[in-house]
Amino acid sequence: CRNLILILGDQLSADISSLRQADPEADVILMAEVMAEATYVPHHKKKIVFLFSAMRHFAQELRDAGWTVNYVQLDDTDNSGSFEGEVRRAVRRLTPERVVVTEPGEWRVLENMRHWQDDLGLPVEIRTDSRFFCDASTFRGWADGRKQLRMENFYREMRKSTGLLMEGDKPAGGKWNYDAENRKPAKQDLFMPEPLQFEPDAITQDVLNLVEQRFESHIGQLEPFWFAVTRAQAEAAFHHFLDEALENFGTYQDAMLRGEKFLYHAVISAYLNAGLLSPKNVCEKVVEAYYADNCPLNAAEGFIRQILGWREYVRGIYWLKMPGYARENALKGSRPLPAxxxxxxxxxxxxxxxxxxxxxxxxxxxxxxxxxxxxxxxxxxxxxxxxxxxxxxxxxxxxxxxxxxxxxxxxxxxxxxxxxxxxxxxxxxxxxxxxxxxxxxxxxxxxxxxxxxxxxxxxxxxxxxxxxxxxxxxxxxxxxxxxxxxxxxxxxxxxxxxxxxxxxxxxxxxxx
Ligand code: DLZ
Structure with missing residues (x-):
């Protein structure tokens, strides 16, 4: 083939940058379930099921759209167990001219990827992940020369540059921050919304069986498994949040109640971070809900602050400060994590x-x-x-x-x-x-x-x-x-x- 396009487990977006200018006739997509990723920390069983099932569904959608996808399952006999091993095997099999991949979310994986070009002896093109509002170099530009890297300042810049919840050059409602309204305790309520839940289909059922067998030692309950595993399901779950919970999301965002696992939260972070939902799209939908009078400003602003502000800010900090960041221990904590x-x-x-x-x-x-x-x-x-x-x-x-x-x-x-x-x-x-x-x-x-x-x-x-x-x-x-x-x-x-x-x-x- 011409290009071998590697798509990672948290890149399940049809508009991922690695697919730009790609040609279904000439290029082959590689996706792989690998032991190294499933065990670099002992992930919760449900997390592994979610990701493997979402990967398998995404591969199916790509095939339906005309792509050739080489999908390696965890229990395939020749599975080498790592991204590098699987790319190497695919290069032998398909003799591509070049490998194309969107930059991974984790420093650990990027470090490894940087050696591939030399190790494989062919060009490896690592593209910027365009799903974020702010890429690493733009963040670096913002951070340069600042004494303090406060989220609040970054967030205001992002509001201005995207125009989200802006009225001209002023923030909607005249204030940037409505957090003071978002600290109310909640009461037990018969009508508390629940996130939308989905029945496992045959693909998810296969993955449930696989994870039960292969990851027995990992923590977590496998069932009931109800997460969305496709973009369509994730979007339905998000729309359910817009209709049922957004209105109260802000006011009760810091509340906790016995037996109420979700309260008025959107419960979309797993979908966003795997690429099933687009951060830009969910923000636009919440702004629309606000202007259609479907939610108060403290709810809309609270939501936008999380996605446009906080989520982008922590990603910027991560790429600015890694790898040293992971070793910092300013308060010298040393006690083992309690059992x-x-x-x-x-x-x-x-x-x-x-x-x-x-x-x-x-x-x-x-x-x-x-x-x-x-x-x-x-x-x-x-x-x-x-x-x-x-x-x-x-x-x-x-x-x-x-x-x-x-x-x-x-x-x-x-x-x-x-x-x-x-x-x-x-x-x-x-x-x-x-x-x-x-x-x-x-x-x-x-x-x-x-x-x-x-x-x-x-x-x-x-x-x-x-x-x-x-x-x-x-x-x-x-x-x-x-x-x-x-x-x-x-x-x-x-x-x-x-x-x-x-x-x-x-x-x-x-x-x-
Ligand atoms: C988290 C995870 C897990 C559990 N398994 C896989 C996998 O088998 N294959 C895969 O492509 N991605 C997996 N991931 C997500 C990766 O860890 C993630 O893409 C990288 O760490 C970069 O963020």
Whole structure:
């Protein structure tokens, strides 16, 4: 063939740049399920099923559109187990003039790809991924010479350059940010929407069987499996969100409720990140909904901020700072990740719920990730690399480019404040305010120290005390540090003793 076009598992978009100017008569597409990608962290079973099934459906759509697709299944006898091995085999088989690929989302894969041209002895063209609003070099241009790389500034630039939710040169409604309206707790509601769910078809059923056999040791519940696995299904799921949940998405985006895994969230991140949905398209649809009076501005702006602002910003940071970024550990976290992150076996109701639904669905929403599991790991001084690898493994939407800055930077403050202007920490009080977890917990959120007290309470003050050197002058922590300094010594000591006793139990592997 002329060009061998490699399409990776998170490039399932018909307009992917590797297919530009391609010719179905002369070019061959290669897609491969490979063990290296399925195991570089032990991905959740549901995540692997989602991706393999979505890949197989995408290959089928390409064939229906007239393309020749060489699709390598995980259990094909000659499967070499890696991208490089599969490209090498395809080059032998098809003797192409050149290999074409869209840049991968992860630094690890790009590093490997850079050797292919020499190793294979033929041209390897790596193209920019045009599915994003902002490519790596544009981000670098924005970042150049700035002392601080704040998301808010980047986001405003992106609003101006795309015109999304802009009225002339002014933001819709006159303000850039409606976050203050987006922090309400929610109540249990019989009419809470659910994400649209899909029955597994024969292709998905095959993959379910494969994953059950080959990835037995990986965590996570395989069934019920209900994710969208095609673009059409993902679009239907997104339209369902527009109709049913967007209206309340903003107001309750930080709320948490027992047994409510999704609340008013869109639950489209796995689809977006695999390429089944287009970020540009979903943003345009939300802006349309706002101007058609189908949702309030705080919902539309909150949504746009996540996709146009935050998602693009973390990708920019990732490519700006890798590979060193993955090794940063500003607060020197060193504790192993507690075993309950893999089992959900803890008496802390909030953690039990967040981890429990993660094991079931390969999904938790951002406040569960940030203020429950992330908050706990940060307060307990867990090694940020272990925290990072956990998030990368367990969430269906997690690829390193998006997950690493979110975990290591935003959640664990391991980059020393590049992403976040303060660490995202809280005592039990915040969790109690935003959820109904605490009223159903074995621990007492109102009890500050000692037996039966919510562990987040003592851990919070212990964290601040432990990191006074690094964080004591942070202006955004002025208030808590002032409170801490004013506390009588014996009160302080009670907090520190309480935290110490809890961490000793944790380290001894006892149930906490
Ligand atoms: C995440 C993942 C998994 C589990 N398996 C595969 C695979 O077998 N084949 C594939 O092409 N892609 C897979 N992926 C997604 C890749 O890890 C992802 O494309 C790269 O890390 C670049 O972001």
């Amino acid at each position: 309950f992150y893999w089992t959900g076996e803890t008496s802390m109701k909030c953690v039990q719920e967040a981890v429990g639904q993660t094991l079931e669905e390969a999904y938790a929403h951002h406040i569960q990730r940030l203020m429950v599991t992330g908050n706990f790991a940060l307060l307990a001084g867990v090694d940020p690399v272990e925290v990072h690898e956990w998030y990368l493994a367990v969430y269906a939407d997690a690829y390193e480019w998006v997950e690493l800055p979110n975990t290591l930077g935003m959640s664990q403050f391991a980059d020393g404040g590049l992403l976040a202007s303060k660490p995202y920490i809280s005592s039990g009080n915040y969790i109690n305010k935003m959820s109904d977890y605490c009223e159903n917990c074995d621990y007492n959120v109102r009890k500050k120290t000692g037996e039966g007290a919510c562990p987040f309470n003592a851990l919070y003050w212990d964290f601040l005390d432990r990191h006074a050197d690094e964080l004591g002058t942070n202006p955004r922590l002025g208030q808590p540090y002032a409170t801490w300094r004013r506390m009588p010594d014996d009160t302080k000591q009670e907090y520190l003793d309480s935290a110490k006793a809890f961490l000793a139990k944790l380290d001894a592997g006892e149930r906490v």
